[in-house]
Every structure is written in structure tokens, then in C-alpha cells.
Amino acid sequence: NNSAGELERIVLKGPKDSSAEIYVFGATVTSWKSRGKERLFVSTKAKLDGSKAVRGGIPLVFPQFGPGALPQHGFARTRRWELVGAAVHGEGVYARFELTDNEETRASKWPYKFVLQYTIDLTATTLSTIIKYENSDDCDFDFTALMHTYFRVPQIDCAVVTGLKDVLYADKVKSADNVKEERDAVKINANEDRVYSNVPGVVSVSYGGERVQIRRFNYKDIVLWNPWAEKAAEMSDFGDDEYKQMICVEVGTVASKIRLSPGQIISCGQLLTIESNNDDNKL
Numbered sequence: 001n002n003s004a005g006e007l008e009r010i011v012l013k014g015p016k017d018s019s020a021e022i023y024v025f026g027a028t029v030t031s032w033k034s035r036g037k038e039r040l041f042v043s044t045k046a047k048l049d050g051s052k053a054v055r056g057g058i059p060l061v062f063p064q065f066g067p068g069a070l071p072q073h074g075f076a077r078t079r080r081w082e083l084v085g086a087a088v089h090g091e092g093v094y095a096r097f098e099l100t101d102n103e104e105t106r107a108s109k110w111p112y113k114f115v116l117q118y119t120i121d122l123t124a125t126t127l128s129t130i131i132k133y134e135n136s137d138d139c140d141f142d143f144t145a146l147m148h149t150y151f152r153v154p155q156i157d158c159a160v161v162t163g164l165k166d167v168l169y170a171d172k173v174k175s176a177d178n179v180k181e182e183r184d185a186v187k188i189n190a191n192e193d194r195v196y197s198n199v200p201g202v203v204s205v206s207y208g209g210e211r212v213q214i215r216r217f218n219y220k221d222i223v224l225w226n227p228w229a230e231k232a233a234e235m236s237d238f239g240d241d242e243y244k245q246m247i248c249v250e251v252g253t254v255a256s257k258i259r260l261s262p263g264q265i266i267s268c269g270q271l272l273t274i275e276s277n278n279d280d281n282k283l
């Protein structure tokens with residue numbers, strides 16, 4: 001809480017040393033621990049005072065991915081969300097946040113009435129993040145959306161992403177479209193910024209005897225991003241060497257748009273599951 005007594009963040013405590021921390025600013029998940037180990041990356045230079053989107057954790061991109069008529073990645077990641085519920089359940093604990101249109105968004109280039117309900121649910125080995133998008137306007141609208149997850153890895157050299165073989169991607173660094181991924185195991189060793197579209201199955205990130213499975217609901221695409229040394233040096237809220245400790249594997253619908261008519265709702269999200277060599281969830 002800040003000095004005005006307003007809620008700044010909420011900490012969820014789950015079983016077996018699991019926890020999650022969520023800032024009301026952007027409803028940004030800034031920490032996820034499973035078995036006592038931090039799974040998300042947040043830059044040591046990240047702004048956590050509301051002056052800028054958080055550099056790390058899970059910023060929420062809505063209603064625009066990337067540059068465009070609105071500020072980069074839209075307004076959801078820089079608005080204060082309202083905490084509307086939190087409770088313990090049989091397997092863990094959840095918190096729910098809400099964001100609706102306001103004067104500022106109605107005056108923006110995306111002027112529609114909407115309700116977003118975001119549920120973050122923690123168990124011993126999972127974190128699920130799901131948003132219910134509702135059109136509360138009297139006309140159709142469309143948008144792109146993404147969960148911009150920064151995974152913490154011990155060393156980028158040993159991080160492997162699977163589940164992308166044969167998928168077509170747009171390479172934003174090389175400005176090439178419709179490139180086919182030939183690899184089963186994708187490793188990053190340069191500035192990479194790729195949008196894989198219509199990814200069919202489960203994607204995972206593995207490192208040092210552990211794997212994080214990324215299951216999606218109703219999101220079609222995966223963005224893979226690491227700024228590497230040269231881009232890192234250009235970012236004021238990212239340490240020069242921190243690209244070695246993170247990989248962004250982002251679930252969303254960004255290559256196409258989600259369209260909703262008045263009253264229509266769609267729920268989209270991800271279920272992240274930790275699997276380890278050392279436990280019941282054998283790799």
C-alpha cells in the first residue's frame with residue numbers, strides 16, 4: 001500500500017512454497033514462485049511506480065499489439081485495474097481484477113465500451129492467467145491482445161522453446177513474412193522478435209532440468225522476443241546484461257484480430273505448468 005492507503009499490489013500465497021505478486025498498475029504479475037523458485041523475470045531497472053509499463057513479469061497488451069494509433073501495446077498495461085475478488089480454493093488461491101473503459105479510453109483512437117475481467121489462479125505447480133473480454137458497447141469492435149510473459153531462465157544459452165516446428169512466423173528483425181520454423185528445439189542467440197501465427201499445440205520453455213508448459217485458450221499466436229545486447233543497451237529500464245536471464249514467450253492473438261459484437265464475450269488465457277526432473281511431474 002502507498003501512503004494514501006491505496007492498494008498497490010496483492011500477494012497470493014499458495015501451497016508448497018508457491019506465490020504470486022500482482023500490481024494493480026496494469027494488473028501486472030511481477031512474481032510467480034513455484035517450489036520457492038522465481039519463474040518470472042523483472043528487470044532490476046523496471047519502473048514499479050506507475051510511470052511506465054513494467055519491464056518484466058506479465059504485462060497485458062490490449063487493445064493494440066505493437067505500434068499503431070494508440071501508444072505501443074495499448075493502454076491496459078498502464079492503467080490501474082480494480083481488484084474485485086480474491087479467495088482460497090481447494091488447490092490454491094486466485095485474484096480477480098477488472099478494467100473498463102473510461103473518459104480517456106473513450107476519447108482515444110479505440111473509443112469503445114468494454115469490460116475486461118482478469119483472473120490469476122495459483123496452485124503448487126501452475127499459474128493460470130485468463131481474461132474475459134466483453135463488448136459492452138452497441139457496435140462491433142476488434143482488437144489484438146497478448147500476455148507478454150517474461151520467463152526467468154538461468155542462462156539464455158540453455159533455454160529451449162519447443163512446439164513451434166512447421167509454424168509460419170513473421171520475423172520483425174529481418175522484416176520477413178511467412179518464414180517456416182524448421183526446428184523442433186528453438187534456441188535464441190541474437191536479437192529476435194518473431195510472431196508465430198496459428199500455433200497448433202502446446203509450447204514449452206525448458207532450462208536446467210525443468211520445463212514450463214504453456215497451454216493456451218482461444219489465443220492463436222505466440223511471440224518470441226529477446227532484445228539481446230544491442231537492443232538491451234537502448235532500453236532505459238533494462239540492464240545491459242539482463243537479456244541473458246530472460247526469454248519472452250507471449251501468448252495472444254496479434255496476427256489477426258478478435259472481433260466482438262455487442263454483448264459478446266470471449267475468454268482467452270494461458271495455463272503455465274512447471275515440470276521438473278526431480279518430482280512426480282517427470283519430464
Ligand code: BG6
Nearest residue numbers: 072073148172193194223225250
Ligand atoms: C514484443 C514486441 O512483444 O514486445 C517487440 O514483439 C517489442 O517488438 C517488445 O520490442 C517490447 O515492447 P515494449 O513496448 O515493452 O518495449
